[in-house]
Amino acid sequence: MNAMIRSVMFVLMLLPALSRAEQREFNMSIDEVAIEIAPGFTNKVFAFNGQVPGPLIHVKEGDDVTVHVTNNTTLAHTMHWHGVNQTGSWKNDGVPAVTQPQIEPGETFTYKFKVDRPGSLWYHCHVNVWEHVATRGMWGPLIVDPKNPGAEEKKVTKEVIMMMSTWESPYANSYGKGGMPQDVSDYFSVNAKAFPFTQPVRVKKGDVVRFRMYGAGDETHEMHLHGHDQLFAFKDGYQLPMPYYIDTAPVGPGERYDTIVDMNNPGLFVFHDHVDRHMSNNGAMLGGPLTVIEYAEIQPEPWYAWKDKVYDPDFFYSESMKKGYGMFLNASFQGRVVEQGRRRK
Ligand SMILES: [Cu+2]
Structure with missing residues:
Protein backbone atom coordinates (compact mmCIF):
# COMPACT_ATOMS: atom_id res chain seq x y z
CA MET A 1 0.00 0.00 0.00
CA ASN A 2 2.77 2.43 0.96
CA ALA A 3 4.56 1.69 -2.29
CA MET A 4 1.38 2.42 -4.25
CA ILE A 5 0.85 5.78 -2.49
CA ARG A 6 4.48 6.63 -3.12
CA SER A 7 4.18 5.94 -6.83
CA VAL A 8 0.96 7.99 -7.10
CA MET A 9 2.70 10.88 -5.30
CA PHE A 10 5.65 10.56 -7.68
CA VAL A 11 3.40 10.83 -10.76
CA LEU A 12 1.57 13.84 -9.26
CA MET A 13 4.90 15.57 -8.61
CA LEU A 14 5.94 14.90 -12.19
CA LEU A 15 2.81 16.37 -13.81
CA PRO A 16 3.77 20.07 -13.65
CA ALA A 17 7.20 19.22 -15.10
CA LEU A 18 5.61 17.37 -18.01
CA SER A 19 3.37 20.29 -18.95
CA ARG A 20 6.02 22.99 -18.44
CA ALA A 151 -6.52 11.19 -34.54
CA GLU A 152 -5.21 11.40 -38.14
CA GLU A 153 -1.72 12.60 -37.21
CA LYS A 154 -1.33 10.00 -34.48
CA LYS A 155 -1.40 7.29 -37.19
CA VAL A 156 1.60 8.74 -39.05
CA THR A 157 4.65 6.43 -39.34
CA LYS A 158 6.83 8.58 -41.60
CA GLU A 159 7.27 12.34 -42.02
CA VAL A 160 8.24 13.87 -45.38
CA ILE A 161 9.08 17.59 -45.62
CA MET A 162 8.98 18.97 -49.18
CA MET A 163 9.98 22.62 -49.72
CA MET A 164 9.37 23.69 -53.32
CA SER A 165 11.21 26.69 -54.73
CA THR A 166 12.31 28.59 -57.81
CA TRP A 167 15.62 29.79 -59.24
CA GLU A 168 16.81 32.32 -61.84
CA SER A 169 19.95 31.15 -63.61
CA PRO A 170 20.89 34.57 -65.14
CA TYR A 171 21.50 35.85 -61.58
CA ALA A 172 22.80 32.61 -60.05
CA ASN A 173 26.27 34.07 -59.44
CA SER A 174 25.31 37.72 -58.76
CA TYR A 175 24.46 38.48 -55.14
CA GLY A 176 22.16 41.49 -54.88
CA LYS A 177 20.39 40.85 -58.20
CA GLY A 178 17.34 38.94 -59.39
CA GLY A 179 13.83 38.17 -58.22
CA MET A 180 12.23 41.27 -59.75
CA PRO A 181 8.77 41.05 -61.39
CA GLN A 182 10.23 41.11 -64.91
CA ASP A 183 12.58 38.19 -64.12
CA VAL A 184 11.66 34.65 -65.08
CA SER A 185 12.35 31.54 -62.98
CA ASP A 186 13.95 28.76 -65.04
CA TYR A 187 14.83 26.05 -62.48
CA PHE A 188 12.42 24.51 -59.96
CA SER A 189 13.19 22.25 -57.06
CA VAL A 190 12.13 20.33 -53.98
CA ASN A 191 14.51 20.75 -51.03
CA ALA A 192 16.80 22.70 -53.39
CA LYS A 193 17.29 19.82 -55.83
CA ALA A 194 15.80 19.30 -59.30
CA PHE A 195 15.33 15.84 -60.85
CA PRO A 196 17.47 13.76 -61.27
CA PHE A 197 19.21 15.18 -58.14
CA THR A 198 16.06 14.69 -56.04
CA GLN A 199 15.56 11.58 -53.91
CA PRO A 200 12.89 8.87 -53.64
CA VAL A 201 10.49 8.49 -50.72
CA ARG A 202 10.97 4.91 -49.49
CA VAL A 203 7.98 3.27 -47.81
CA LYS A 204 6.53 -0.12 -47.04
CA LYS A 205 2.94 -1.28 -47.31
CA GLY A 206 1.03 -0.13 -44.22
CA ASP A 207 3.03 3.04 -43.69
CA VAL A 208 1.10 6.25 -43.11
CA VAL A 209 3.04 9.17 -44.53
CA ARG A 210 2.53 12.81 -43.64
CA PHE A 211 3.67 15.01 -46.51
CA ARG A 212 4.37 18.58 -45.43
CA MET A 213 4.49 20.63 -48.63
CA TYR A 214 5.80 24.19 -48.58
CA GLY A 215 5.73 26.95 -51.20
CA ALA A 216 9.13 28.50 -50.49
CA GLY A 217 9.63 30.15 -53.89
CA ASP A 218 7.47 32.61 -55.81
CA GLU A 219 5.39 30.26 -57.99
CA THR A 220 2.56 27.80 -57.32
CA HIS A 221 3.50 24.12 -57.45
CA GLU A 222 0.64 21.74 -58.28
CA MET A 223 1.87 18.68 -56.43
CA HIS A 224 0.27 15.53 -57.84
CA LEU A 225 0.74 12.11 -56.25
CA HIS A 226 0.05 9.06 -58.42
CA GLY A 227 -1.64 5.89 -57.18
CA HIS A 228 -2.83 7.15 -53.78
CA ASP A 229 -5.44 9.32 -52.11
CA GLN A 230 -4.01 12.29 -50.25
CA LEU A 231 -6.07 13.28 -47.23
CA PHE A 232 -5.70 17.06 -47.08
CA ALA A 233 -5.64 17.54 -43.30
CA PHE A 234 -3.76 20.77 -42.49
CA LYS A 235 -3.51 24.12 -44.23
CA ASP A 236 -0.74 26.51 -43.13
CA GLY A 237 -0.43 24.43 -39.96
CA TYR A 238 -4.14 24.64 -39.10
CA GLN A 239 -6.05 21.39 -38.75
CA LEU A 240 -9.01 21.32 -41.16
CA PRO A 241 -12.32 20.70 -39.34
CA MET A 242 -13.30 18.30 -42.15
CA PRO A 243 -10.27 16.87 -43.97
CA TYR A 244 -10.94 15.84 -47.59
CA TYR A 245 -9.24 13.85 -50.32
CA ILE A 246 -7.26 15.46 -53.14
CA ASP A 247 -4.77 14.15 -55.70
CA THR A 248 -3.15 17.51 -56.49
CA ALA A 249 -2.15 20.11 -53.90
CA PRO A 250 -1.85 23.70 -55.22
CA VAL A 251 1.04 24.87 -53.07
CA GLY A 252 1.39 28.61 -53.62
CA PRO A 253 4.07 31.00 -52.32
CA GLY A 254 4.12 31.01 -48.52
CA GLU A 255 1.52 28.23 -48.24
CA ARG A 256 1.74 24.85 -46.55
CA TYR A 257 -0.37 21.81 -47.42
CA ASP A 258 -0.12 18.77 -45.15
CA THR A 259 -1.57 15.57 -46.51
CA ILE A 260 -1.76 12.15 -44.87
CA VAL A 261 -1.48 9.14 -47.15
CA ASP A 262 -2.07 5.43 -46.51
CA MET A 263 0.65 3.52 -48.34
CA ASN A 264 -1.56 0.70 -49.54
CA ASN A 265 -0.57 0.23 -53.19
CA PRO A 266 2.90 -1.33 -53.62
CA GLY A 267 4.67 -0.12 -56.75
CA LEU A 268 6.71 2.82 -58.00
CA PHE A 269 4.64 6.00 -58.19
CA VAL A 270 5.74 9.51 -59.09
CA PHE A 271 4.92 12.59 -57.05
CA HIS A 272 5.47 15.68 -59.18
CA ASP A 273 4.63 19.28 -59.94
CA HIS A 274 1.87 19.37 -62.59
CA VAL A 275 2.94 22.74 -64.00
CA ASP A 276 4.65 21.56 -67.21
CA ARG A 277 7.24 24.34 -67.20
CA HIS A 278 8.33 23.32 -63.69
CA MET A 279 9.16 19.79 -64.89
CA SER A 280 12.19 20.99 -66.85
CA ASN A 281 15.62 22.23 -65.91
CA ASN A 282 15.77 25.50 -67.89
CA GLY A 283 13.83 23.87 -70.71
CA ALA A 284 15.61 20.50 -70.61
CA MET A 285 13.21 17.61 -69.90
CA LEU A 286 12.91 15.99 -67.38
CA GLY A 287 13.67 18.02 -64.29
CA GLY A 288 12.22 20.00 -61.41
CA PRO A 289 10.42 18.90 -58.23
CA LEU A 290 9.81 15.22 -58.90
CA THR A 291 10.17 12.27 -56.56
CA VAL A 292 9.23 8.59 -56.70
CA ILE A 293 7.42 6.63 -53.99
CA GLU A 294 9.42 3.38 -53.78
CA TYR A 295 7.83 0.46 -51.92
CA ALA A 296 10.16 -1.97 -50.16
CA GLU A 297 8.00 -4.82 -51.56
CA ILE A 298 8.87 -3.90 -55.16
CA GLN A 299 11.99 -5.02 -57.01
CA PRO A 300 12.71 -2.28 -59.59
CA GLU A 301 13.18 -3.33 -63.23
CA PRO A 302 16.63 -2.93 -64.83
CA TRP A 303 15.39 0.08 -66.83
CA TYR A 304 14.19 2.02 -63.75
CA ALA A 305 15.69 5.55 -63.91
CA TRP A 306 16.82 5.48 -60.24
CA LYS A 307 17.80 1.81 -60.04
CA ASP A 308 21.38 2.60 -58.93
CA LYS A 309 20.68 5.84 -57.09
CA VAL A 310 22.62 6.54 -53.88
CA TYR A 311 19.91 6.95 -51.25
CA ASP A 312 19.83 9.75 -48.66
CA PRO A 313 17.19 8.69 -46.09
CA ASP A 314 17.15 12.21 -44.57
CA PHE A 315 16.60 14.14 -47.83
CA PHE A 316 13.03 14.91 -46.68
CA TYR A 317 14.14 15.17 -43.00
CA SER A 318 12.35 11.84 -42.37
CA GLU A 319 15.16 10.54 -40.13
CA SER A 320 15.65 13.84 -38.27
CA MET A 321 11.91 13.99 -37.54
CA LYS A 322 12.25 10.72 -35.58
CA LYS A 323 14.88 12.18 -33.24
CA GLY A 324 12.68 14.30 -30.99
CA TYR A 325 13.15 18.01 -30.42
CA GLY A 326 16.08 20.20 -31.42
CA MET A 327 17.81 21.58 -34.49
CA PHE A 328 18.97 19.13 -37.17
CA LEU A 329 21.39 19.63 -40.05
CA ASN A 330 21.79 17.50 -43.16
CA ALA A 331 25.32 17.25 -44.59
CA SER A 332 23.99 16.62 -48.10
CU1 LIG B 1 18.22 38.10 -46.55
Whole structure:
Protein backbone atom coordinates (compact mmCIF):
# COMPACT_ATOMS: atom_id res chain seq x y z
CA MET A 1 0.00 0.00 0.00
CA ASN A 2 2.77 2.43 0.96
CA ALA A 3 4.56 1.69 -2.29
CA MET A 4 1.38 2.42 -4.25
CA ILE A 5 0.85 5.78 -2.49
CA ARG A 6 4.48 6.63 -3.12
CA SER A 7 4.18 5.94 -6.83
CA VAL A 8 0.96 7.99 -7.10
CA MET A 9 2.70 10.88 -5.30
CA PHE A 10 5.65 10.56 -7.68
CA VAL A 11 3.40 10.83 -10.76
CA LEU A 12 1.57 13.84 -9.26
CA MET A 13 4.90 15.57 -8.61
CA LEU A 14 5.94 14.90 -12.19
CA LEU A 15 2.81 16.37 -13.81
CA PRO A 16 3.77 20.07 -13.65
CA ALA A 17 7.20 19.22 -15.10
CA LEU A 18 5.61 17.37 -18.01
CA SER A 19 3.37 20.29 -18.95
CA ARG A 20 6.02 22.99 -18.44
CA ALA A 21 7.28 24.82 -21.54
CA GLU A 22 10.77 23.76 -22.52
CA GLN A 23 13.54 26.24 -23.25
CA ARG A 24 15.05 25.69 -26.70
CA GLU A 25 18.14 27.65 -27.70
CA PHE A 26 19.78 27.48 -31.12
CA ASN A 27 22.66 29.16 -32.94
CA MET A 28 22.18 29.91 -36.60
CA SER A 29 24.56 31.48 -39.07
CA ILE A 30 23.99 32.86 -42.54
CA ASP A 31 26.80 31.93 -44.90
CA GLU A 32 27.67 32.51 -48.55
CA VAL A 33 27.88 29.15 -50.27
CA ALA A 34 27.08 27.69 -53.68
CA ILE A 35 24.76 24.73 -54.09
CA GLU A 36 24.35 22.43 -57.08
CA ILE A 37 20.62 22.27 -57.83
CA ALA A 38 20.55 20.39 -61.16
CA PRO A 39 23.21 18.83 -63.39
CA GLY A 40 25.42 21.73 -64.54
CA PHE A 41 23.51 24.36 -62.54
CA THR A 42 25.06 25.91 -59.43
CA ASN A 43 23.53 28.85 -57.55
CA LYS A 44 25.12 31.15 -54.98
CA VAL A 45 22.92 31.30 -51.88
CA PHE A 46 22.70 32.86 -48.43
CA ALA A 47 22.53 29.60 -46.51
CA PHE A 48 21.37 29.05 -42.93
CA ASN A 49 24.20 27.12 -41.25
CA GLY A 50 25.68 26.64 -44.71
CA GLN A 51 22.82 24.61 -46.14
CA VAL A 52 19.62 24.83 -48.22
CA PRO A 53 17.03 24.04 -46.97
CA GLY A 54 18.06 25.51 -43.64
CA PRO A 55 18.28 23.21 -40.60
CA LEU A 56 15.11 21.52 -39.36
CA ILE A 57 13.88 23.16 -36.17
CA HIS A 58 11.53 20.77 -34.35
CA VAL A 59 9.84 21.99 -31.17
CA LYS A 60 6.60 21.63 -29.23
CA GLU A 61 3.68 24.04 -28.95
CA GLY A 62 4.30 26.36 -25.99
CA ASP A 63 8.09 26.00 -25.99
CA ASP A 64 10.19 29.11 -25.40
CA VAL A 65 12.59 29.46 -28.31
CA THR A 66 15.76 31.56 -28.43
CA VAL A 67 17.71 31.78 -31.69
CA HIS A 68 20.96 33.69 -32.14
CA VAL A 69 21.32 34.56 -35.84
CA THR A 70 24.80 35.60 -37.01
CA ASN A 71 25.18 37.17 -40.43
CA ASN A 72 28.45 36.06 -42.07
CA THR A 73 27.43 37.36 -45.50
CA THR A 74 28.05 40.60 -47.41
CA LEU A 75 24.41 41.78 -47.38
CA ALA A 76 21.87 42.50 -44.61
CA HIS A 77 19.14 40.04 -43.52
CA THR A 78 16.53 39.34 -40.82
CA MET A 79 14.63 36.23 -39.78
CA HIS A 80 10.85 35.95 -39.97
CA TRP A 81 9.20 33.02 -38.16
CA HIS A 82 6.36 32.36 -40.57
CA GLY A 83 3.26 31.15 -38.73
CA VAL A 84 4.35 32.17 -35.25
CA ASN A 85 1.94 34.90 -34.15
CA GLN A 86 4.52 36.48 -31.81
CA THR A 87 1.93 36.95 -29.05
CA GLY A 88 3.42 39.66 -26.84
CA SER A 89 6.74 39.45 -28.70
CA TRP A 90 6.14 41.49 -31.87
CA LYS A 91 9.72 42.80 -31.96
CA ASN A 92 10.81 39.26 -32.87
CA ASP A 93 8.75 39.13 -36.09
CA GLY A 94 11.78 39.89 -38.26
CA VAL A 95 10.47 42.67 -40.49
CA PRO A 96 13.24 45.21 -41.18
CA ALA A 97 12.49 48.86 -40.33
CA VAL A 98 9.19 47.80 -38.71
CA THR A 99 10.08 45.43 -35.88
CA GLN A 100 13.91 45.63 -35.89
CA PRO A 101 16.87 47.13 -37.72
CA GLN A 102 18.22 44.71 -40.32
CA ILE A 103 21.10 42.43 -39.27
CA GLU A 104 24.14 43.94 -40.97
CA PRO A 105 27.15 41.87 -42.11
CA GLY A 106 29.09 40.66 -39.08
CA GLU A 107 26.25 41.27 -36.60
CA THR A 108 24.28 38.83 -34.44
CA PHE A 109 20.61 39.31 -33.54
CA THR A 110 18.80 37.24 -30.90
CA TYR A 111 15.16 36.23 -31.38
CA LYS A 112 13.08 35.14 -28.38
CA PHE A 113 9.52 33.95 -28.63
CA LYS A 114 7.03 31.34 -27.51
CA VAL A 115 5.78 29.03 -30.26
CA ASP A 116 2.12 29.94 -29.89
CA ARG A 117 0.80 27.75 -32.75
CA PRO A 118 1.41 24.12 -33.76
CA GLY A 119 1.89 22.86 -37.30
CA SER A 120 4.10 23.07 -40.37
CA LEU A 121 5.61 26.51 -39.88
CA TRP A 122 8.81 27.81 -41.43
CA TYR A 123 11.39 30.53 -41.24
CA HIS A 124 12.77 32.81 -43.91
CA CYS A 125 14.63 36.09 -44.40
CA HIS A 126 12.50 39.25 -44.66
CA VAL A 127 15.01 41.56 -46.37
CA ASN A 128 14.73 41.80 -50.19
CA VAL A 129 12.48 38.76 -50.05
CA TRP A 130 12.10 38.65 -53.84
CA GLU A 131 15.81 37.88 -54.11
CA HIS A 132 16.79 36.33 -50.76
CA VAL A 133 13.84 33.95 -50.37
CA ALA A 134 12.79 33.41 -54.00
CA THR A 135 16.27 32.83 -55.45
CA ARG A 136 18.87 32.59 -52.63
CA GLY A 137 17.57 29.72 -50.51
CA MET A 138 16.86 31.64 -47.30
CA TRP A 139 14.25 29.25 -45.89
CA GLY A 140 13.88 26.20 -43.68
CA PRO A 141 11.24 24.17 -41.79
CA LEU A 142 9.97 24.96 -38.27
CA ILE A 143 7.86 22.01 -37.17
CA VAL A 144 5.78 22.57 -34.05
CA ASP A 145 4.15 19.48 -32.56
CA PRO A 146 0.71 20.12 -31.03
CA LYS A 147 0.01 19.64 -27.34
CA ASN A 148 -3.05 17.63 -28.34
CA PRO A 149 -2.48 15.75 -31.61
CA GLY A 150 -5.53 14.77 -33.68
CA ALA A 151 -6.52 11.19 -34.54
CA GLU A 152 -5.21 11.40 -38.14
CA GLU A 153 -1.72 12.60 -37.21
CA LYS A 154 -1.33 10.00 -34.48
CA LYS A 155 -1.40 7.29 -37.19
CA VAL A 156 1.60 8.74 -39.05
CA THR A 157 4.65 6.43 -39.34
CA LYS A 158 6.83 8.58 -41.60
CA GLU A 159 7.27 12.34 -42.02
CA VAL A 160 8.24 13.87 -45.38
CA ILE A 161 9.08 17.59 -45.62
CA MET A 162 8.98 18.97 -49.18
CA MET A 163 9.98 22.62 -49.72
CA MET A 164 9.37 23.69 -53.32
CA SER A 165 11.21 26.69 -54.73
CA THR A 166 12.31 28.59 -57.81
CA TRP A 167 15.62 29.79 -59.24
CA GLU A 168 16.81 32.32 -61.84
CA SER A 169 19.95 31.15 -63.61
CA PRO A 170 20.89 34.57 -65.14
CA TYR A 171 21.50 35.85 -61.58
CA ALA A 172 22.80 32.61 -60.05
CA ASN A 173 26.27 34.07 -59.44
CA SER A 174 25.31 37.72 -58.76
CA TYR A 175 24.46 38.48 -55.14
CA GLY A 176 22.16 41.49 -54.88
CA LYS A 177 20.39 40.85 -58.20
CA GLY A 178 17.34 38.94 -59.39
CA GLY A 179 13.83 38.17 -58.22
CA MET A 180 12.23 41.27 -59.75
CA PRO A 181 8.77 41.05 -61.39
CA GLN A 182 10.23 41.11 -64.91
CA ASP A 183 12.58 38.19 -64.12
CA VAL A 184 11.66 34.65 -65.08
CA SER A 185 12.35 31.54 -62.98
CA ASP A 186 13.95 28.76 -65.04
CA TYR A 187 14.83 26.05 -62.48
CA PHE A 188 12.42 24.51 -59.96
CA SER A 189 13.19 22.25 -57.06
CA VAL A 190 12.13 20.33 -53.98
CA ASN A 191 14.51 20.75 -51.03
CA ALA A 192 16.80 22.70 -53.39
CA LYS A 193 17.29 19.82 -55.83
CA ALA A 194 15.80 19.30 -59.30
CA PHE A 195 15.33 15.84 -60.85
CA PRO A 196 17.47 13.76 -61.27
CA PHE A 197 19.21 15.18 -58.14
CA THR A 198 16.06 14.69 -56.04
CA GLN A 199 15.56 11.58 -53.91
CA PRO A 200 12.89 8.87 -53.64
CA VAL A 201 10.49 8.49 -50.72
CA ARG A 202 10.97 4.91 -49.49
CA VAL A 203 7.98 3.27 -47.81
CA LYS A 204 6.53 -0.12 -47.04
CA LYS A 205 2.94 -1.28 -47.31
CA GLY A 206 1.03 -0.13 -44.22
CA ASP A 207 3.03 3.04 -43.69
CA VAL A 208 1.10 6.25 -43.11
CA VAL A 209 3.04 9.17 -44.53
CA ARG A 210 2.53 12.81 -43.64
CA PHE A 211 3.67 15.01 -46.51
CA ARG A 212 4.37 18.58 -45.43
CA MET A 213 4.49 20.63 -48.63
CA TYR A 214 5.80 24.19 -48.58
CA GLY A 215 5.73 26.95 -51.20
CA ALA A 216 9.13 28.50 -50.49
CA GLY A 217 9.63 30.15 -53.89
CA ASP A 218 7.47 32.61 -55.81
CA GLU A 219 5.39 30.26 -57.99
CA THR A 220 2.56 27.80 -57.32
CA HIS A 221 3.50 24.12 -57.45
CA GLU A 222 0.64 21.74 -58.28
CA MET A 223 1.87 18.68 -56.43
CA HIS A 224 0.27 15.53 -57.84
CA LEU A 225 0.74 12.11 -56.25
CA HIS A 226 0.05 9.06 -58.42
CA GLY A 227 -1.64 5.89 -57.18
CA HIS A 228 -2.83 7.15 -53.78
CA ASP A 229 -5.44 9.32 -52.11
CA GLN A 230 -4.01 12.29 -50.25
CA LEU A 231 -6.07 13.28 -47.23
CA PHE A 232 -5.70 17.06 -47.08
CA ALA A 233 -5.64 17.54 -43.30
CA PHE A 234 -3.76 20.77 -42.49
CA LYS A 235 -3.51 24.12 -44.23
CA ASP A 236 -0.74 26.51 -43.13
CA GLY A 237 -0.43 24.43 -39.96
CA TYR A 238 -4.14 24.64 -39.10
CA GLN A 239 -6.05 21.39 -38.75
CA LEU A 240 -9.01 21.32 -41.16
CA PRO A 241 -12.32 20.70 -39.34
CA MET A 242 -13.30 18.30 -42.15
CA PRO A 243 -10.27 16.87 -43.97
CA TYR A 244 -10.94 15.84 -47.59
CA TYR A 245 -9.24 13.85 -50.32
CA ILE A 246 -7.26 15.46 -53.14
CA ASP A 247 -4.77 14.15 -55.70
CA THR A 248 -3.15 17.51 -56.49
CA ALA A 249 -2.15 20.11 -53.90
CA PRO A 250 -1.85 23.70 -55.22
CA VAL A 251 1.04 24.87 -53.07
CA GLY A 252 1.39 28.61 -53.62
CA PRO A 253 4.07 31.00 -52.32
CA GLY A 254 4.12 31.01 -48.52
CA GLU A 255 1.52 28.23 -48.24
CA ARG A 256 1.74 24.85 -46.55
CA TYR A 257 -0.37 21.81 -47.42
CA ASP A 258 -0.12 18.77 -45.15
CA THR A 259 -1.57 15.57 -46.51
CA ILE A 260 -1.76 12.15 -44.87
CA VAL A 261 -1.48 9.14 -47.15
CA ASP A 262 -2.07 5.43 -46.51
CA MET A 263 0.65 3.52 -48.34
CA ASN A 264 -1.56 0.70 -49.54
CA ASN A 265 -0.57 0.23 -53.19
CA PRO A 266 2.90 -1.33 -53.62
CA GLY A 267 4.67 -0.12 -56.75
CA LEU A 268 6.71 2.82 -58.00
CA PHE A 269 4.64 6.00 -58.19
CA VAL A 270 5.74 9.51 -59.09
CA PHE A 271 4.92 12.59 -57.05
CA HIS A 272 5.47 15.68 -59.18
CA ASP A 273 4.63 19.28 -59.94
CA HIS A 274 1.87 19.37 -62.59
CA VAL A 275 2.94 22.74 -64.00
CA ASP A 276 4.65 21.56 -67.21
CA ARG A 277 7.24 24.34 -67.20
CA HIS A 278 8.33 23.32 -63.69
CA MET A 279 9.16 19.79 -64.89
CA SER A 280 12.19 20.99 -66.85
CA ASN A 281 15.62 22.23 -65.91
CA ASN A 282 15.77 25.50 -67.89
CA GLY A 283 13.83 23.87 -70.71
CA ALA A 284 15.61 20.50 -70.61
CA MET A 285 13.21 17.61 -69.90
CA LEU A 286 12.91 15.99 -67.38
CA GLY A 287 13.67 18.02 -64.29
CA GLY A 288 12.22 20.00 -61.41
CA PRO A 289 10.42 18.90 -58.23
CA LEU A 290 9.81 15.22 -58.90
CA THR A 291 10.17 12.27 -56.56
CA VAL A 292 9.23 8.59 -56.70
CA ILE A 293 7.42 6.63 -53.99
CA GLU A 294 9.42 3.38 -53.78
CA TYR A 295 7.83 0.46 -51.92
CA ALA A 296 10.16 -1.97 -50.16
CA GLU A 297 8.00 -4.82 -51.56
CA ILE A 298 8.87 -3.90 -55.16
CA GLN A 299 11.99 -5.02 -57.01
CA PRO A 300 12.71 -2.28 -59.59
CA GLU A 301 13.18 -3.33 -63.23
CA PRO A 302 16.63 -2.93 -64.83
CA TRP A 303 15.39 0.08 -66.83
CA TYR A 304 14.19 2.02 -63.75
CA ALA A 305 15.69 5.55 -63.91
CA TRP A 306 16.82 5.48 -60.24
CA LYS A 307 17.80 1.81 -60.04
CA ASP A 308 21.38 2.60 -58.93
CA LYS A 309 20.68 5.84 -57.09
CA VAL A 310 22.62 6.54 -53.88
CA TYR A 311 19.91 6.95 -51.25
CA ASP A 312 19.83 9.75 -48.66
CA PRO A 313 17.19 8.69 -46.09
CA ASP A 314 17.15 12.21 -44.57
CA PHE A 315 16.60 14.14 -47.83
CA PHE A 316 13.03 14.91 -46.68
CA TYR A 317 14.14 15.17 -43.00
CA SER A 318 12.35 11.84 -42.37
CA GLU A 319 15.16 10.54 -40.13
CA SER A 320 15.65 13.84 -38.27
CA MET A 321 11.91 13.99 -37.54
CA LYS A 322 12.25 10.72 -35.58
CA LYS A 323 14.88 12.18 -33.24
CA GLY A 324 12.68 14.30 -30.99
CA TYR A 325 13.15 18.01 -30.42
CA GLY A 326 16.08 20.20 -31.42
CA MET A 327 17.81 21.58 -34.49
CA PHE A 328 18.97 19.13 -37.17
CA LEU A 329 21.39 19.63 -40.05
CA ASN A 330 21.79 17.50 -43.16
CA ALA A 331 25.32 17.25 -44.59
CA SER A 332 23.99 16.62 -48.10
CA PHE A 333 22.30 20.05 -48.11
CA GLN A 334 25.61 21.82 -47.38
CA GLY A 335 26.98 24.11 -50.07
CA ARG A 336 30.60 24.85 -50.85
CA VAL A 337 32.00 28.09 -49.51
CA VAL A 338 32.26 30.91 -52.05
CA GLU A 339 34.88 33.63 -52.01
CA GLN A 340 33.72 36.68 -50.08
CA GLY A 341 33.21 39.59 -52.44
CA ARG A 342 33.73 42.22 -49.77
CA ARG A 343 35.54 42.46 -46.46
CA ARG A 344 33.45 41.44 -43.48
CA LYS A 345 32.83 43.95 -40.72
CU1 LIG B 1 18.22 38.10 -46.55
